[in-house]
Every structure is written in structure tokens, then in C-alpha cells.
Amino acid sequence: xxxxxxxxxxxxxxxxxxxxxxxxxxxxxxxxxxxxxxxxxxxxxxxxxxxxxxxxxxxxxxxxxxxxxxxxxxxxxxxxxxxxxxxxxxxxxxxxxxxxxxxxxxxxxxxxxxxxxxxxxxxxxxxxxxxxxxxxxxxxxxxxxxxxxxxxxxxxxxxxxxxxxxxxxxxxxxxxxxxxxxxxxxxxxxxxxxxxxxxxxxxxxxxxxxxxxxxxxxxxxxxxxxxxxxxxxxxxxxxxxxxxxxxxxxxxxxxxxxxxxxxxxxxxxxxxxxxxxxxxxxxxxxxxxxxxxxxxxxxxxx
Amino acid sequence: xxxxxxxxxxxxxxxxxxxxxxxxxxxxxxxxxxxxxxxxxxxxxxxxxxxxxxxxxxxxxxxxxxxxxxxxxxxxxxxxxxxxxxxxxxxxxxxxxxxxxxxxxxxxxxxxxxxxxxxxxxxxxxxxxxxxxxxxxxxxxxxxxxxxxxxxxxxxxxxxxxxxxxxxxxxxxxxxxxxxxxxxxxxxxxxxxxxxxxxxxxxxxxxxxxxxxxxxxxxxxxxxxxxxxxxxxxxxxxxxxxxxxxxxxxxxxxxxxxxxxxxxxxxxxxxxxxxxxxxxxxxxxxxxxxxxxxxxxxxxxxxxxxxxxxxxxxxxxxxxxxxxxxxxxxxxxxxxxxxxxxxxxxxxxxxxxxxxxxxxxxxxxxxxxxxxxxxxxxxxxxxxxxxxxxxxxxxxxxxxxxxxxxxxxxxxxxxxxxxxxxxxxxxxxxxxx
Numbered sequence: 156x157x158x159x160x161x162x163x164x165x166x167x168x169x170x171x172x173x174x175x176x177x178x179x180x181x182x183x184x185x186x187x188x189x190x191x192x193x194x195x196x197x198x199x200x201x202x203x204x205x206x207x208x209x210x211x212x213x214x215x216x217x218x219x220x221x222x223x224x225x226x227x228x229x230x231x232x233x234x235x236x237x238x239x240x241x242x243x244x245x246x247x248x249x250x251x252x253x254x255x256x257x258x259x260x261x262x263x264x265x266x267x268x269x270x271x272x273x274x275x276x277x278x279x280x281x282x283x284x285x286x287x288x289x290x291x292x293x294x295x296x297x298x299x300x301x302x303x304x305x306x307x308x309x310x311x312x313x314x315x316x317x318x319x320x321x322x323x324x325x326x327x328x329x330x331x332x333x334x335x336x337x338x339x340x341x342x343x344x345x346x347x348x349x350x351x352x353x354x355x356x357x358x359x360x361x362x363x364x365x366x367x368x369x370x371x372x373x374x375x376x377x378x379x380x381x382x383x384x385x386x387x388x389x390x391x392x393x394x395x396x397x398x399x400x401x402x403x404x405x406x407x408x409x410x411x412x413x414x415x416x417x418x419x420x421x422x423x424x425x426x427x428x429x430x431x432x433x434x435x436x437x438x439x440x441x442x443x444x445x446x447x448x449x450x451x452x453x454x455x456x457x
Numbered sequence: 458x459x460x461x462x463x464x465x466x467x468x469x470x471x472x473x474x475x476x477x478x479x480x481x482x483x484x485x486x487x488x489x490x491x492x493x494x495x496x497x498x499x500x501x502x503x504x505x506x507x508x509x510x511x512x513x514x515x516x517x518x519x520x521x522x523x524x525x526x527x528x529x530x531x532x533x534x535x536x537x538x539x540x541x542x543x544x545x546x547x548x549x550x551x552x553x554x555x556x557x558x559x560x561x562x563x564x565x566x567x568x569x570x571x572x573x574x575x576x577x578x579x580x581x582x583x584x585x586x587x588x589x590x591x592x593x594x595x596x597x598x599x600x601x602x603x604x605x606x607x608x609x610x611x612x613x614x615x616x617x618x619x620x621x622x623x624x625x626x627x628x629x630x631x632x633x634x635x636x637x638x639x640x641x642x643x644x645x646x647x648x649x650x651x652x653x654x655x656x657x658x659x660x661x662x663x664x665x666x667x668x669x670x671x672x673x674x675x676x677x678x679x680x681x682x683x684x685x686x687x688x689x690x691x692x693x694x695x696x697x698x699x700x701x702x703x704x705x706x707x708x709x710x711x712x713x714x715x716x717x718x719x720x721x722x723x724x725x726x727x728x729x730x731x732x733x734x735x736x737x738x739x740x741x742x743x744x745x746x747x748x749x750x751x752x753x754x755x756x757x758x759x760x761x762x763x764x765x766x767x768x769x770x771x772x773x774x775x776x777x778x779x780x781x782x783x784x785x786x787x788x789x790x791x792x793x794x795x796x797x798x799x800x801x802x803x804x805x806x807x808x809x810x811x812x813x814x815x816x817x818x819x820x821x822x823x824x825x826x827x828x829x830x831x832x833x834x835x836x837x838x839x840x841x842x843x844x845x846x847x848x849x850x851x852x853x854x855x856x857x858x859x860x861x862x863x864x865x866x867x868x869x870x871x872x873x874x875x876x877x878x879x880x881x882x883x884x885x886x887x888x889x890x
Binding site: 313 | 706708859
């Protein structure tokens with residue numbers, strides 16, 4: 156190979172120019188297939204009347220789907236539920252995740268085991284999480300059955316069937332899976348805090364609380380901002396757990412916006428209106444994310 | 458090969474991989490043999506082996522035809538058919554219930570069967586009421602599905618517990634509610650009845666309402682839905698009053714699997730489902746379980762027609778004759794009888810009604826006699842409406858939960874369903890003049 160004659164100069168130049176494009180072409184192709192095309196088709200269908208079993212009515216309808224959205228009570232109630240869900244989940248996950256990370260960051264006997272246990276729920280899939288919690292909540296075989304036998308509460312208590320308790324029950328199930336995510340990210344960042352800062356703080360006579368507030372927390376800021384943002388988007392789009400745990404019920408008490416879209420598509424076959432709602436959700440998420448990043452001054456030097 | 462060529466080739470190979478995923482031939486010919494693809498619309502460990510046996514029998518009798526079996530679960534079959542229609546990859550023949558028929562015919566995916574059936578040896582042997590349900594389901598535009606199995610709502614009850622309590626199978630709704638109250642012992646976590654509050658609740662509560670009211674049509678002469686008739690509302694109120702009184706609290710979100718689990722775990726004494734669960738309850742409880750048809754109200758009773766299962770030929774098929782041959786085989790006396798005996802449903806082939814398993818089947822025969830009797834008032838649900846699934850599922854299910862939880866009245870619930878049906882019916886008739 157080393158002895159082969161060098162290729163003609165002209166062809167060489169053209170090839171050099173084309174090579175980078177050839178190299179990135181698989182990536183572009185994949186992006187176009189799996190990102191641009193689906194996003195584009197959602198935007199396209201958002202402007203169409205497209206109900207699978209009413210094909211004779213399919214037509215371009217402009218913004219009619221969006222007008223319908225403003226008068227749709229279920230859209231607003233599902234959006235309100237999504238906001239409540241994201242807020243409750245992210246705040247609680249952050250607080251508990253931070254607490255767990257601080258605990259497993261200390262030195263104690265059995266720390267490695269404790270760390271593994273803290274992180275293990277993260278490795279469980281959403282549907283499996285649901286199955287575990289459904290068994291726990293099952294009125295005939297779950298924890299409330301045993302509590303009732305001990306004289307606490309009533310036999311047959313169904314926390315998922317009661318609109319007053321279903322929200323807390325679903326939040327707890329999702330917390331179990333979500334807390335480790337915060338714990339992992341925060342722990343990773345905790346370990347990069349320079350030891351000198353703590354030494355300096357202790358020289359200055361700062362106690363544990365002040366050290367935490369003035370050294371640890373500022374150092375964790377970017378990690379917390381990023382984790383809360385990612386988690387907010389994921390929790391907003393959470394379908395698997397709610398779909399399998401409550402299916403939006405009872406009486407729509409846990410129907411989030413993505414779940415409402417899923418129901419429109421799966422049961423009503425209304426892909427046009429469903430796409431419009433998805434587009435709205437996309438715009439809302441984009442707006443909130445940009446606003447959050449701006450307000451938190453993410454990535455800027457202190 | 459130069460580097461550029463190599464990278465280009467790699468890129469093309471990647472493209473090839475992507476496109477390879479998209480192609481799927483529905484059928485093929487090779488060496489004088491025809492292969493047809495058959496979709497089972499309710500695949501599972503109980504039914505798939507039955508089809509495998511029937512397919513083997515068919516291929517033995519028709520050596521030139523090979524049947525490719527594709528099992529699809531009932532939960533996702535609507536989606537799979539819709540996707541297949543959109544991508545032109547429908548099978549040659551598939552199982553289709555009347556619940557799905559209107560959606561498939563609206564998309565012009567099915568081939569009419571009237572002529573084939575008229576010329577077939579099966580002509581006259583398929584139960585007339587089944588054919589009527591099937592034709593009604595596609596909007597009266599012809600026969601697009603050859604029925605194979607009929608179904609009927611049934612209430613399974615614990616015969617042993619009824620006997621212990623000195624009760625017999627209820628004949629009226631009031632007797633049923635009285636029995637439910639007598640068999641409820643909340644301290645022991647035992648309930649007389651269970652309400653379907655989760656998936657599938659819409660059809661279930663409507664079939665209960667019409668069984669009680671005895672109304673014979675879904676729409677009156679003016680095209681107005683009868684769902685909110687005071688007699689229907691009265692029964693929905695009675696059902697809602699059972700919630701937490703004679704039924705578990707979890708009912709509000711329970712669908713069929715959870716209801717059946719409670720029944721099998723001795724927690725509920727009566728469960729309303731249909732013949733589709735015959736095998737499940739008999740396997741779990743044996744002789745301890747028996748069934749009765751939905752009880753009557755003060756003005757007699759009607760039967761809200763259950764979906765009828767059957768087979769349809771798809772328009773895009775290149776082997777319709779071979780596919781029809783397979784359908785004829787499945788609906789023949791022997792195969793149809795074998796199938797229905799094993800799934801506990803009512804055969805569509807009337808020749809099977811003389812078979813011993815059927816005459817001694819108890820509830821299955823009772824349900825079949827009711828479904829086939831000319832005196833039975835059969836109410837056809839408007840499954841031909843494109844919005845049927847939206848009205849009875851997306852909208853009605855959460856609303857019915859509100860009724861159970863006391864957040865909406867039974868009358869308001871019935872009115873919302875009725876108004877939606879009336880409007881959908883008017884739209885439908887305007888389009889199909």
C-alpha cells in the first residue's frame with residue numbers, strides 16, 4: 156500500500172471536500188428519519204382533520220384544531236394536572252435526592268452497599284415500577300390489606316380508586332423511581348468539591364449548616380439546574396407510569412396532557428387533534444425551558 | 458476501494474438497513490404453492506394453539522395452500538390494522554370483530570363477501586342473527602365479515618355461596634341487588650357484586666341498562682338516542698348505588714382482569730362479563746361457578762348485541778380465493794364447533810347446535826338460544842358510527858367513574874352519551890343518504 160502511486164491531484168481535492176459529508180451522512184440520515192420526519196409529520200397533522208375511521212373528512216383545517224383546544228375543558232384540566240405533577244415530583248425528588256446524596260457521600264461502614272441500594276430503583280423500568288406499586292396498593296393483597304388487619308384503616312381501601320388519594324399514591328410511586336436520578340447526579344458533583352474549600356470553611360469556624368449553604372450548595376448549582384430541567388421535561392412527558400398505574404383515572408383525576416393525547420390517538424383515533432395538542436405541549440415545554448435557563452443563569456460564571 | 462467510496466458504501470448500507478425494515482410482503486407464490494397471511498385478532502396462550510391445530514388440518518386438506526399465522530393481541534389489533542392499511546401491508550385474511558368492522562370498511566380495506574357467501578356451501582348454515590349483527594355493524598352496506606363466534610353478556614356467580622345463603626340465580630335486577638346485599642360482608646372483604654369502572658365500562662353499563670329497560674332500539678324514530686331514557690337512567694342509578702355498598706372500592710378503576718381476579722379470589726360473588734371468560738372462570742373455580750343471563754327489569758328485557766367475531770378478506774390481497782377457502786374451512790361444521798367448544802362461545806355454524814358439547818354446555822347454549830331466538834329483543838349498538846369508540850370509551854369511561862364517585866348524576870351521564878350518539882347518528886345519516 157505504501158508503494159502505491161499517489162492519486163491525481165484534482166480527484167484528491169474533490170474527494171477531500173466530499174469526505175466529511177460522506178462521513179456525517181449516516182448521522183444526518185438517521186436524524187432526518189427519526190427526528191425531523193416525525194416532528195414534521197406532527198406539525199403537518201396538527202393542521203389537518205385526521206381521524207383514522209373518518210377518512211372521508213380528512214382535510215386541511217388550518218388552526219381549527221388549536222381553536223378547539225382553547226374550548227376543550229379536558230385539555231385545560233390535563234394541563235393543570237401536568238403542571239401540578241411536574242412541580243410536586245421535581246421538588247420532592249430534588250429534596251430527597253439531595254438528602255440521600257449527602258448521606259451516601261459521608262464515610263460510614265457499608266457505604267458501597269448503601270449507594271447501590273439508593274441507585275437501584277433507577278434501573279427498574281417504568282412499567283415494572285407500576286407492577287410493583289400496583290401490588291403494594293392492591294386492596295386485597297397489598298400493604299393496606301395488612302394495615303387493615305392490624306386495625307389501621309378499612310378493609311378494601313383502594314388508594315388508586317379514590318380521587319382524594321390517587322394523586323399522592325401516584326406521586327409516591329414515581330418518587331421511588333425518580334429520586335435516584337437526582338442522588339446520582341448530585342453525588343457525582345459533590346465528589347468534585349475541592350477539599351480545600353471545606354478546610355478553609357472549617358478554619359473560619361463555619362458549622363455544618365453554613366458549610367452546606369455557602370460551599371456545597373453553590374457548587375451544586377449547575378448540576379441542580381440541569382437535573383431539575385431534565386427531570387421536569389421527563390416528568391411532563393411521563394406516560395408509562397400513569398398509563399399503567401391509573402390510566403388517567405379515576406374520573407380523569409390523573410390524566411396528564413400526554414396521557415390525554417395518548418387516549419385521543421388510541422381510543423378516538425383522532426390524530427389531527429392529538430397532534431395539535433402535542434404541538435402545544437412542545438411549545439409550552441420549550442418556553443418554560445428557555446425561561447428557566449435564563450432565570451437560573453445556567454452555566455454563567457458566578 | 459478508495460476511502461470516499463468506502464464511506465459512501467457504508468452510508469448506503471445504512472440506508473439499505475433502514476429501507477429493509479419497511480418492506481413486508483403479505484403473500485407469495487412459489488412452486489405452485491400459495492401462501493396466505495392470516496391475522497389472529499385475539500392471540501394468546503389459550504387461542505393460538507387452537508388456530509395452529511386448525512391451520513394444520515386445513516393445510517393437510519389443501520396441500521397447495523400454506524397459511525402464515527400472525528398472532529395479534531386484542532388490545533392492539535385496531536392499531537395494527539390501521540397501521541397496516543396506512544402502509545398497504547394488510548394480511549390476506551384476518552379475524553375481525555363487529556366492533557372493528559365499521560372502522561375497517563370506512564377505510565375501504567375489506568372485500569365484500571355477499572357473493573362469495575351466496576355461492577358457498579355454507580350458505581344458509583350461518584346463524585341469521587349473527588349475519589344481521591355483522592351487516593348492521595358495517596352500516597348495512599353488505600357483508601364484510603363472515604361471523605364465526607357469537608357472544609352474550611353473562612353474570613358469573615358463585616353457585617356454592619348462593620346455595621349456602623339459600624339464594625338462587627336472580628331473574629330480575631332487584632333480586633340481583635338483594636342477593637348482592639345478602640352476600641356482602643365487608644369485614645371479611647367479601648362483596649356481593651362488582652362494577653366495571655375501568656376500561657370497557659361504557660358498553661357494560663349500557664348493556665345492563667337495556668337489559669333493565671327492555672327498550673328495543675338505540676335511536677327513536679326521530680333519530681334521537683334512547684340512552685337517556687328514564688328507564689335506562691333508573692338502572693344506572695341503581696348500579697351506582699351499589700358502589701362501595703355491595704362492591705369493592707377499587708371497582709372504580711377496575712377492568713375485566715382485576716374483576717376476574719377478585720372473583721377468583723373469593724372476594725366478589727357475582728361478576729358481569731361475557732362468554733369470553735367461560736374458560737377462565739371454569740378453570741379457576743370449576744363447579745363452584747355458574748352463569749346467568751342479564752336479569753330483566755319491570756318491563757321485560759332486551760339484549761344489547763355483543764360484538765360478533767368472524768373473518769374478513771382484505772381488499773389488497775392477491776389470493777382472495779385461497780383466503781376465502783380458509784375462511785370457509787374455519788366456519789365449517791367441524792372446525793367451527795371445535796373452536797367454539799374450546800373458547801366457550803356460541804358457534805355461528807348452526808350445524809354445531811346439535812353437537813353434544815353444545816347441548817350440554819349450560820350457559821353457552823342458554824346464551825345461544827337467547828341470541829338466536831326470534832322473540833329476543835336484540836338492540837344493535839351503533840358500532841358503525843366512526844365516533845363510537847370515542848363516545849363509549851374516551852368520553853364515557855371517565856364520566857361513568859364520576860357517576861360512581863358521586864361527582865355527576867346518572868341522568869347527566871346518560872344525557873351526555875345520548876347527545877353524543879344523537880349528533881354522531883345525524884352526521885352519519887347526512888353523509889350516507
